[in-house]
Amino acid sequence: xxxxxxxxxxxxxxxxxxxxxxxxxxxxxxxxxxxxxxxxxxxxxxxxxxxxxxxxxxxxxxxxxxxxxxxxxxxxxxxxxxxxxxxxxxxxxxxxxxxxxxxxxxxxxxxxxxxxxxxxxxxxxxxxxxxxxxxxxxxxxxxxxxxxxxxxxxxxxxxxxxxxxxxxxxxxxxxxxxxxxxxxxxxxxxxxxxxxxxxxxxxxxxxxxxxxxxxxxxxxxxxxxxxxxxxxxxxxxxxxxxxxxxxxxxxxxxxxxxxxxxxxxxxxxxxxxxxxxxxxxxxxxxxxxxxxxxxxxxxxxxxxxxxxxxxxxxxxxxxxxxxxxxxxxxxxxxxxxxxxxxxxxxxxxxxxxxxxxxxxxxxxx
Amino acid sequence: xxxxxxxxxxxxxxxxxxxxxxxxxxxxxxxxxxxxxxxxxxxxxxxxxxxxxxxxxxxxxxxxxxxxxxxxxxxxxxxxxxxxxxxxxxxxxxxxxxxxxxxxxxxxxxxxxxxxxxxxxxxxxxxxxxxxxxxxxxxxxxxxxxxxxxxxxxxxxxxxxxxxxxxxxxxxxxxxxxxxxxxxxxxxxxxxxxxxxxxxxxxxxxxxxxxxxxxxxxxxxxxxxxxxxxxxxxxxxxxxxxxxxxxxxxxxxxxx
Numbered sequence: 001x002x003x004x005x006x007x008x009x010x011x012x013x014x015x016x017x018x019x020x021x022x023x024x025x026x027x028x029x030x031x032x033x034x035x036x037x038x039x040x041x042x043x044x045x046x047x048x049x050x051x052x053x054x055x056x057x058x059x060x061x062x063x064x065x066x067x068x069x070x071x072x073x074x075x076x077x078x079x080x081x082x083x084x085x086x087x088x089x090x091x092x093x094x095x096x097x098x099x100x101x102x103x104x105x106x107x108x109x110x111x112x113x114x115x116x117x118x119x120x121x122x123x124x125x126x127x128x129x130x131x132x133x134x135x136x137x138x139x140x141x142x143x144x145x146x147x148x149x150x151x152x153x154x155x156x157x158x159x160x161x162x163x164x165x166x167x168x169x170x171x172x173x174x175x176x177x178x179x180x181x182x183x184x185x186x187x188x189x190x191x192x193x194x195x196x197x198x199x200x201x202x203x204x205x206x207x208x209x210x211x212x213x214x215x216x217x218x219x220x221x222x223x224x225x226x227x228x229x230x231x232x233x234x235x236x237x238x239x240x241x242x243x244x245x246x247x248x249x250x251x252x253x254x255x256x257x258x259x260x261x262x263x264x265x266x267x268x269x270x271x272x273x274x275x276x277x278x279x280x281x282x283x284x285x286x287x288x289x290x291x292x293x294x295x296x297x298x299x300x301x302x303x304x305x306x307x308x309x310x311x312x313x314x315x316x317x318x319x320x321x322x323x324x325x326x327x328x329x330x331x332x333x334x335x336x337x338x339x340x341x342x343x344x345x346x347x348x349x350x351x352x353x354x355x356x357x358x359x360x361x362x363x364x365x
Numbered sequence: 366x367x368x369x370x371x372x373x374x375x376x377x378x379x380x381x382x383x384x385x386x387x388x389x390x391x392x393x394x395x396x397x398x399x400x401x402x403x404x405x406x407x408x409x410x411x412x413x414x415x416x417x418x419x420x421x422x423x424x425x426x427x428x429x430x431x432x433x434x435x436x437x438x439x440x441x442x443x444x445x446x447x448x449x450x451x452x453x454x455x456x457x458x459x460x461x462x463x464x465x466x467x468x469x470x471x472x473x474x475x476x477x478x479x480x481x482x483x484x485x486x487x488x489x490x491x492x493x494x495x496x497x498x499x500x501x502x503x504x505x506x507x508x509x510x511x512x513x514x515x516x517x518x519x520x521x522x523x524x525x526x527x528x529x530x531x532x533x534x535x536x537x538x539x540x541x542x543x544x545x546x547x548x549x550x551x552x553x554x555x556x557x558x559x560x561x562x563x564x565x566x567x568x569x570x571x572x573x574x575x576x577x578x579x580x581x582x583x584x585x586x587x588x589x590x591x592x593x594x595x596x597x598x599x600x601x602x603x604x605x606x607x608x609x610x611x612x613x614x615x616x617x618x619x620x621x
Contacts, residue, residue, distance in 0.1 A: 010484070038393070038488070040385035041439040042377060049377045056382045056438075058390075058488070066483045068386075070377035077393070115375045 002061075003028050011065055012150075020150035034059040034067065036079040048114070048259045093254065096121060096170035096192070098184055100131040103201055104173040106229025109138045110258050112151055119156045119164055128157040138230070161191035169254060171223050173201040176326070181205060182213045189214040197247055199223035200238075203274055204330045207240035207267040217242035221251050224271060225260075235260040240267045269334040270327075278327055278340070284312035285343035288363070295363045313363035317356035321349045321363070373481050381446055381521065383482055383608045385438035388523035390488040392440070395538030399440055402522040403431045404544045406444045406564060409519065412551065413561025415592035420450045420567030445522040450567030454575035456582070465620055468582045471507075472616040474500030480610040489538070491609030494531035501601070501614040502533070509533040512616070513597050514584055515555055516577035518605040519562040525549075528603050529557065532614070556594055559584065574604035574613065585619040 004011040007024030016026055038058040045052045049070070057075055059067040075081075094117040097108050104120075111118045112135060122128045132155065139148040156163065164170055170192060172184050181200060188198050197219050200210055211220035222238025235255040239248050252262040265271045270278060284298050293301070299311020316324045328342035349355070349362055356362030373383070391397045410426035413419035426444065434443035458470070476496035479485055485492070502508060509532060517532065519525035526540030534555050535543050543549050549557035560566040560580040563573055581600035583589045589597075602615045 038386045038389040039439075040382050040389065040441075041436070042379065042382050042385075043435075043439075044379065044381060044437045046377075046379045048375075049379065054377055056376060056378050056386065058386050058483070064486075066485070068373055068376040068378050068481075068483045070375075077389070 002067075011067070016150045017153040018150060020144075020147045023146060032062040034061055034081040036075045036077055036081070037066075038077055039075055041074070050259055050261070051256050093117070093169065093257070094119065094167050096164040096167035096188075096196075097173065098122070098170065098188075099173040099175075100124075100127040101173060101175075102227060103225060103229060105131050105134055106227070107171055107173060107201070107225060108155070109135050110229055112139065112155060113142070114258050115151075115154075117154045117156075119158055119167055121158045121161065121164060123159060125157070125159050128159070132157060161187040164188065164191050164196075165193060167192060167196055169197045169199065169251070171199045171201055176202060176204060178205050178209055181210055185210045185220070186213050189216060195219075197221060197250060199251060201225055204270065204327050206269075206334070207238050207243070211240045211242060218244040219247050221247050222267065222271070223251055223255070224273075226273070233259070233261050234273070235262045236271045236273065237262045237264045238267050238271055239264060243267075269331050274327060274331075278324070278331060281312045281316050281324060282328060282340075282343050282346075285316065285346050285363070288313065289343050289345040316346070317362035317364055319356065320358060321346055321354065321356045325350055373483065378482065379438070380608070381438040381441055384521040384523055385441045386482065387488050387527065387608075388440055388445075388521070391523060391527065391538075394489055395541065397523075397526060397538075397541045400432075401526065401541040401544055402441075402445050403428060405519065405522040405525045405549075406431045408544065408550055409525075409558050409562040409564040409566075410444075412559050412592065413565030416560050416566060417590075419561040419565055420448055420452075421561065421565040424565075426565075441521060441523070447520045447563040447568040450569045452567055452569030452572050452576065454572045454579050456575055456578050462620070466586050467620045468585050469618045469620060470615060471618045472501040472504035472614070474498060474504065474614040475612070476500070477611050478609055480607050482608055490527060490531050491605065491612055493609050493612035494528060494603065494605065494614070497612045497614040498532045498603070501616050505616040505618075507599065507616060509555075511599055512555065512601045513599050514559060514581065514594055515557045515601045515603065516560065516580050517557055517562070517603040518573075519558055519564050520568060520605070522564065524605070525557065525562065525564075528605075529555075531612075532601065532603060551592070551594065559589075559592055559594060574602070577602040577604065578615065578617075581617050585617060 002011055003016050003026045005019035005024045006027050008022045010019060010021050019026055036057050037060050040056050041053050042056055043053045055071045057069045057071055059069060095111045096119045097104050098121050100122045108118055108120055136148055139151055170188055174180055174184055199221050201224055203224055207222045211217035214220055220240060221243050224236035226232035226234050237248055237251050248264055255262040287293055287298055288295055295313050299314050302308050302311045325342045325346050328340055332340040354361045407428055413421045416422055431444040436442055437446055474497035476493040478493040517525055517528035529535060529540045529543055530537045548554045551559055581602055584594055584597040585600055598619045600617045604613045
């Protein structure tokens with residue numbers, strides 16, 4: 001469908017409800033037949049369009065208005081796209097997001113920037129409206145206020161699960177507590193359509209344990225984004241024991257459409273990144289604990305000797321010492337392996353309330 | 366803002382894709398060919414080989430290199446695209462004449478257009494460039510035939526041909542004849558991008574416009590060394606932003 005401003009005639013293919021130029025009322029109409037004027041085959045991936053080749057079509061409708069559309073199918077100049085021939089271009093995605101924390105907000109921003117419809121669910125309408133303000137601030141870095149408000153028209157805020165009935169993919173990003181997440185999955189399973197894929201952004205909990213409470217374990221998957229979502233390009237696609245091939249493939253494809261690089265990993269404690277990262281951080285804490293080197297010297301050594309942008313103890317402070325200890329405990333209890341036991345020095349810091357940057361002190365002052 | 370987020374960028378219209386659509390439109394209407402674009406690239410690379418400050422000073426590009434370079438956005442190939450370069454340029458501007466080397470800025474034209482390509486009626490020229498050029502010629506009291514050299518915004522090879530047409534050095538669609546007949550070569554009637562242009566001198570985004578001014582001033586002062594043109598009394602610079610959303614044209618004259 002095409003939307004056009006009744007006052008200034010600006011047109012969109014995006015779901016806009018007020019004019020992004022003059023704030024005038026927007027009417028929806030069918031573009032009728034679209035004729036392909038020119039085509040370019042794009043073979044160069046970009047931040048927002050990683051998957052190549054694709055085609056950019058310059059189209060003209062029956063009244064002479066022009067449109068640019070992206071298509072995965074090859075078209076030739078002179079081709080006519082029939083009315084409603086949306087299947088030949090990328091279909092729009094309706095994404096549900098649960099949770100208004102850092103990660104939930106980051107995922108919402110990402111989807112809005114990709115032009116997706118988003119339904120954002122939280123228990124608190126206040127945290128939703130605060131979240132929406134943060135999303136708007138982010139959009140304003142890339143566009144004018146009128147344009148940002150236009151994009152925000154495709155964001156729906158909701159406090160009940162029923163609002164997610166139309167979502168094709170839902171990503172939950174609530175607190176890392178298995179009981180809480182299982183309750184969320186139970187509710188999602190009831191509220192969402194049978195075709196919907198339900199994903200967890202969990203960094204440490206078992207996908208299988210969440211899938212077990214639903215009637216669709218084949219459509220349950222992990223979709224683990226990294227903080228900050230806007231800049232970190234990785235998504236770990238986590239396959240539970242019963243996750244279908246098609247589910248993992250769809251989620252990988254959707255991650256690519258959000259400009260991310262998916263990697264597929266089996267449901268195992270820590271997946272890839274935390275399984276590599278956490279023992280490394282723990283070892284750095286042990287070096288301090290054993291009096292082998294000072295906090296500053298450990299960080300300096302790793303920064304200069306390994307070329308890391310930040311040393312391990314500085315990174316624990318950034319993540320939160322308490323979060324670090326929780327993840328280590330989770331790795332230890334799920335694997336039953338003592339090598340994942342958190343360094344005592346980290347536990348002491350937590351007991352003293354030195355949780356890292358958020359409390360002003362952790363390993364570093 | 367370099368591109369329209371909602372209308373263009375969301376549809377995958379990265380910069381080379383925009384110019385690829387412009388190239389397709391130009392080829393279809395005027396019969397411009399891929400080899401015309403290759404000749405623009407070849408000329409600018411050869412010019413850069415005479416410019417020690419150019420990004421590609423040391424690089425020899427042959428017509429075969431250009432023709433066989435990998436596709437980026439059809440019909441544009443790698444050698445139709447300017448590189449992203451590091452670089453800086455500066456100009457000292459004064460109301461007062463200080464030395465016999467001073468170069469006079471005789472005209473500044475600037476115009477804008479819609480940022481989104483899809484909102485334009487025609488894709489074979491830039492309205493903003495035509496308006497900015499008309500303003501500049503009027504201020505200077507000159508015609509295109511009065512200009513000795515031009516530095517134009519060849520972010521892609523097709524952009525050089527479109528610029529030559531928009532600046533009135535030929536009729537719309539005749540840019541191909543200028544390049545085929547060598548008119549834009551160093552020895553031609555309107556030497557264009559004698560520093561190598563954005564294509565081969567380089568495109569350090571924010572500095573490219575002033576780099577053009579540097580070249581014109583250097584030529585008008587007669588200090589361009591090996592690449593000095595025989596006749597350089599007036600020069601023109603043409604800089605574009607946002608796929609023709611903004612266009613700026615300056616005309617310079619040698620001090621007496």
